[in-house]
Amino acid sequence: GQQLNQSPQSMFIQEGEDVSMNCTSSSIFNTWLWYKQDPGEGPVLLIALYKAGELTSNGRLTAQFGITRKDSFLNISASIPSDVGIYFCAGQLYGGSQGNLIFGKGTKLSVKP
Amino acid sequence: NAGVTQTPKFQVLKTGQSMTLQCAQDMNHNSMYWYRQDPGMGLRLIYYSASEGTTDKGEVPNGYNVSRLNKREFSLRLESAAPSQTSVYFCASSGRRANTGELFFGEGSRLTVL
Numbered sequence: 001g002q003q004l005n006q007s008p009q010s011m012f013i014q015e016g017e018d019v020s021m022n023c024t025s026s027s028i029f030n031t032w033l034w035y036k037q038d039p040g041e042g043p044v045l046l047i048a049l050y051k052a053g054e055l056t057s058n059g060r061l062t063a064q065f066g067i068t069r070k071d072s073f074l075n076i077s078a079s080i081p082s083d084v085g086i087y088f089c090a091g092q093l094y095g096g097s098q099g100n101l102i103f104g105k106g107t108k109l110s111v112k113p
Numbered sequence: 114n115a116g117v118t119q120t121p122k123f124q125v126l127k128t129g130q131s132m133t134l135q136c137a138q139d140m141n142h143n144s145m146y147w148y149r150q151d152p153g154m155g156l157r158l159i160y161y162s163a164s165e166g167t168t169d170k171g172e173v174p175n176g177y178n179v180s181r182l183n184k185r186e187f188s189l190r191l192e193s194a195a196p197s198q199t200s201v202y203f204c205a206s207s208g209r210r211a212n213t214g215e216l217f218f219g220e221g222s223r224l225t226v227l
Contacts, residue, residue, distance in 0.1 A: 030213070031213045041221070043218050091214070103155040
């Protein structure tokens, strides 16, 4: 089946540092999305990207939809302890139905105060 | 606002037992989904319902059945539980932007099959 390659798998950083993670695929996506999952909770949508090349910010978070439609990255600036959690990328396949939303395996972020 | 509510939050079953996970949303969304989350595997779609009265298989449907009871409720049934079905199950819903992947998730149901 379709796959998203999300990296890194985990990150251990100091409070105040910037964070960068990305997702790549061999498939073309219509939409790229980034979700965050806090421990013991369900994922929550952070950012949705709809156009190739689109760069969108949400507070300290910035995400981009790759120009080839096959990749996306998420940056977090000046990390704080509440940024801890698992970040998932997800892609809606080009021309796909609602069942064709593919999730990456997640990046687990740990922040040392 | 409750959003997406799942019950139960925790369940332990013996192999071969059956159970139903319940999900309800109060956002008047047309589409509802069941995912499972396993360590290192991300989220995998089990079944989804694009609208009341329709259901479709996702990536990992074997061993599960679903019922879209009405617009609000979407249940997931395990007829004969197996240890491989030990997982965290998430229900999600989406509204007008269903085809873009914008989902609202519940808090999860943690199932252990012994």
